[in-house]
Amino acid sequence: MRKIKILSVASVIPAIWMAGMHMASAAELQPSRSELGNQATPQIIEPCIEELASQDTSPTTQLIPIGDCDGGGGGGGGGPYRAPSIPASISYAPYTNSKSVKVSWAASNGYGFSVRYELYERKNYGAWTQVYNGYSRSRTLTNRGAGKYSYRVRAANTAYQSSYKTGGLAVVNPRQDDNLYADYPTAMQAMDQKNLQYRASTVGAKTVLARAKAVGQSSAMTNNEDRFYLGDGFDLVRGTLKETCLDVTNPGFVITKTPPLQPSTFDISYVNDNRQLAELLEVSQSAQIGFTGDDFSLGLSGEKERYVKSVTDESHVRFVVKVNNRREFWKLNTPTDALYPELVSQVLSPNDDEAKADFRERCGDNFINSANLGSALYLVFTFDAKKYSYEERESAKAELGLKIGDVFSANGSAGSSSSLTEVLDRLEVKINADQVGGPVGLAASITPANVMTKYNQFVQDTNPANWAAVDYTTNLYQRPTTYNAYTHEQIFAKYTGNQGPLAQMKRWLDLSVQHKERCDPWAEYGQTRPTQCGTSEAEISIAMDLCRETREWANCLHPFQYYTGSLTTTNPGTYLLGWLSSNVKKLNEATKSQSYNHHVHRGSLQVNDGTCLASSLCFTNKFRGSGPGIGKGYSVYTGYYDNPKGGGRSYTVSPKHCARTQVYLKTGNPPFGDTTADWNYTVEVEGLCPITENFLVIP
Known part of the structure; x- marks a missing residue:
C-alpha cells in the first residue's frame, strides 16, 4: 500500500485511510490551491525496497519501513531540502579472471532522510548504463564478458541526487574452464568412484592447502576440502x-607410517624482507602469493594466508617465532605403472599439447608422495617503526629481539616475562598467529597479553586427534611403460627450467609483492592511493594468468621480454617492466631543515614562512614530528622569541609538503614599550617523496 504525505513549511497533514473505501489517487487527494494557500504539492513517499539477492537480474524484494533504510526516517517537518553527500569511496578489484565483479561503496549522509544508491557501469569507455538502483551498498555483477569496465555511484533521495563517485578501471578477463567431464565422461566418472572409495578407506590428513574444483565435478568429490590424501x-x-x-x-x-626423521624444530628469526618471510613461514615456493584478484578469488590456502597477513613495507620490524612438532611420517610407494589406466588410454597422447593440458587440469604437475603429521605454530611479531628515527628503530629492534629470545626456548616452551609484555605494549607490537594442526582455533585467540600462555598450551595440547600435515614433498609423474620410447616432456606439460612457467610465475609473483610494498603505504600515511597502483595490478595479473593456464604457456614470458597485449590498461605493445618502474613510484623518506631570523625595530611584521620538501608530490610524515608538529611531520626549535605587542604563533601543514609557521610580530611604543620584536627559529620537516626506482627481477 502506498503512503501519501502532504508537506508544508509548518506542518504535515496526514492522509486518512478508511476501511472499505477505495484508495484514492494522488490527484484526487490533492487539495486546491485555495485550500492549501502556500502549502506544498502533496508528495508520494515510496517505501524502501531492500534486496534479498545480490545479483543484477530481477532481485526479489521486500518492503521495509522507511525508518529502516540507510539515513533514517522522514526528517519530521518536511523535506528533503538537500542532496545526500557524495559516497566517500567506491571499490572493486582492478582485475578478475572470473565473469563477476563485486562493487562496494561507502555510505552517504542522508541528513535525516533515506538514501538510495544508483550504480552505473561503462565498458570499454562506452556509454554509462545504470545497473543498480536501491538501498544496498554493494553489488555483485555477473556474466561480464572480457573488457575494461568502470563504475560510478551516486546517492539520491526523493528530491535530489549527489554528484558521482567514480572508480578506476577493472579488467575482466574470464578464464576458459575446460569441462573434462564432458570430454572424457567415462574416464572421469570411473576415476571419481575409485577415489571416493580410496578416501572412504584411508585416513586423510588435515591440510592448509586449497583444493581446486573442476568444472562438471560432483559435489561428493569436493567434500572434506580441508583434507588431503597421499x-x-x-x-x-x-x-x-x-x-x-x-x-x-x-x-x-602402499602407504607406510614411521616416526619422523626430525621430530621437532624451533626457530626465532628477524625478517629482512618479504622473500625471507615466505621462507620463514614455510610457504611452498609455488604458493608464494601474488597480490592479485585471482589469488583471492581462488580462496587462499592457509600457507598463503599466513604470508599475506604479515607482508609489509620496509618501515615495519618483524620477528618470526615458529615451532614445528612432527609426530608421524607418511610415505607413499607406487608401482611402475602408477597412473590410472583410464588416463593412459583416453587422455594421454605423445606430443599432443591438448592432451598435456587436459592431464594437467585433472592431475596437476606432481603428486604428493610424503608428509609429516603433527602441528606447527607461527608467530609474527610486528611493530610499525614509522615514528622512529633510524637509531631509535635499531634500538627497539634489538630490544624486542632480545626479549623474545629470553622468553621462547628451543625446548618448546615459553617462560613468563613481564618485561616482554612491557616491551610489546610500549612498541605497540601486533602478533599475527597461524597454526597447522594442534588445538582448534587457538592461534586466533593469541594476543600480546597472552602469547606465552597460549604458546605453551599449543605445544602441550597437540595430540593425534588434531594432527595435520605440517610439511610435504611432491614427486614427478612417471611415464607409463607403454610410452617408454618417449621422453617425459613428450607426454607431460613441462613446467621446469629457468625459463619455464613455474620460474616465470615466481618472477611475476615477486614483482606483485614489490608492487604491494610500493602501493600499500600511501593509505597508511593518509594519502590517496595513486591510480597507477590499480592499473599496474591489473597488468601484472594479466601476465600471471598467462603462466597459470597451460594452453597459454607459450605466452608466459620473462618480465624482461613481456609487452602488453590487446587487453591492457595502458597501450598495446607497452614494455611492462619499464612502465612499472616509471609509473609505480616508491615512497622515500625525505627531510628539509631551514632556519629563520626575523627582527623588527619600531614596527610590525607578518611572518608567514613555509618550509617545504623538494616537490609538491611529497607530503609530511604524520607519524613524525615534535612539539607543535607532533603527529604532523615537523619540529620547531626556537632560539629566541620576543613579541611585545604581537599575536600568538600558529603552525600548520599547508600545502601537504610544507610546514607553515606564522606570527604577527609587533614592537611596543617608546618610551614605555620594547622597541624590538624577534623570532629566531629552525624548522625541520620529515616526510616522504615518490621516487622512480626500478623493479627488481629475480634471476
Whole structure:
C-alpha cells in the first residue's frame, strides 16, 4: 500500500485511510490551491525496497519501513531540502579472471532522510548504463564478458541526487574452464568412484592447502576440502591440490607410517624482507602469493594466508617465532605403472599439447608422495617503526629481539616475562598467529597479553586427534611403460627450467609483492592511493594468468621480454617492466631543515614562512614530528622569541609538503614599550617523496 504525505513549511497533514473505501489517487487527494494557500504539492513517499539477492537480474524484494533504510526516517517537518553527500569511496578489484565483479561503496549522509544508491557501469569507455538502483551498498555483477569496465555511484533521495563517485578501471578477463567431464565422461566418472572409495578407506590428513574444483565435478568429490590424501595431484604454479590420478587399486600403491626423521624444530628469526618471510613461514615456493584478484578469488590456502597477513613495507620490524612438532611420517610407494589406466588410454597422447593440458587440469604437475603429521605454530611479531628515527628503530629492534629470545626456548616452551609484555605494549607490537594442526582455533585467540600462555598450551595440547600435515614433498609423474620410447616432456606439460612457467610465475609473483610494498603505504600515511597502483595490478595479473593456464604457456614470458597485449590498461605493445618502474613510484623518506631570523625595530611584521620538501608530490610524515608538529611531520626549535605587542604563533601543514609557521610580530611604543620584536627559529620537516626506482627481477 502506498503512503501519501502532504508537506508544508509548518506542518504535515496526514492522509486518512478508511476501511472499505477505495484508495484514492494522488490527484484526487490533492487539495486546491485555495485550500492549501502556500502549502506544498502533496508528495508520494515510496517505501524502501531492500534486496534479498545480490545479483543484477530481477532481485526479489521486500518492503521495509522507511525508518529502516540507510539515513533514517522522514526528517519530521518536511523535506528533503538537500542532496545526500557524495559516497566517500567506491571499490572493486582492478582485475578478475572470473565473469563477476563485486562493487562496494561507502555510505552517504542522508541528513535525516533515506538514501538510495544508483550504480552505473561503462565498458570499454562506452556509454554509462545504470545497473543498480536501491538501498544496498554493494553489488555483485555477473556474466561480464572480457573488457575494461568502470563504475560510478551516486546517492539520491526523493528530491535530489549527489554528484558521482567514480572508480578506476577493472579488467575482466574470464578464464576458459575446460569441462573434462564432458570430454572424457567415462574416464572421469570411473576415476571419481575409485577415489571416493580410496578416501572412504584411508585416513586423510588435515591440510592448509586449497583444493581446486573442476568444472562438471560432483559435489561428493569436493567434500572434506580441508583434507588431503597421499597421491593427490598438486598444481605447482597455482599451489593447489588436484585429484588423485594414481591407481589406488594397484597392489603396489602402499602407504607406510614411521616416526619422523626430525621430530621437532624451533626457530626465532628477524625478517629482512618479504622473500625471507615466505621462507620463514614455510610457504611452498609455488604458493608464494601474488597480490592479485585471482589469488583471492581462488580462496587462499592457509600457507598463503599466513604470508599475506604479515607482508609489509620496509618501515615495519618483524620477528618470526615458529615451532614445528612432527609426530608421524607418511610415505607413499607406487608401482611402475602408477597412473590410472583410464588416463593412459583416453587422455594421454605423445606430443599432443591438448592432451598435456587436459592431464594437467585433472592431475596437476606432481603428486604428493610424503608428509609429516603433527602441528606447527607461527608467530609474527610486528611493530610499525614509522615514528622512529633510524637509531631509535635499531634500538627497539634489538630490544624486542632480545626479549623474545629470553622468553621462547628451543625446548618448546615459553617462560613468563613481564618485561616482554612491557616491551610489546610500549612498541605497540601486533602478533599475527597461524597454526597447522594442534588445538582448534587457538592461534586466533593469541594476543600480546597472552602469547606465552597460549604458546605453551599449543605445544602441550597437540595430540593425534588434531594432527595435520605440517610439511610435504611432491614427486614427478612417471611415464607409463607403454610410452617408454618417449621422453617425459613428450607426454607431460613441462613446467621446469629457468625459463619455464613455474620460474616465470615466481618472477611475476615477486614483482606483485614489490608492487604491494610500493602501493600499500600511501593509505597508511593518509594519502590517496595513486591510480597507477590499480592499473599496474591489473597488468601484472594479466601476465600471471598467462603462466597459470597451460594452453597459454607459450605466452608466459620473462618480465624482461613481456609487452602488453590487446587487453591492457595502458597501450598495446607497452614494455611492462619499464612502465612499472616509471609509473609505480616508491615512497622515500625525505627531510628539509631551514632556519629563520626575523627582527623588527619600531614596527610590525607578518611572518608567514613555509618550509617545504623538494616537490609538491611529497607530503609530511604524520607519524613524525615534535612539539607543535607532533603527529604532523615537523619540529620547531626556537632560539629566541620576543613579541611585545604581537599575536600568538600558529603552525600548520599547508600545502601537504610544507610546514607553515606564522606570527604577527609587533614592537611596543617608546618610551614605555620594547622597541624590538624577534623570532629566531629552525624548522625541520620529515616526510616522504615518490621516487622512480626500478623493479627488481629475480634471476
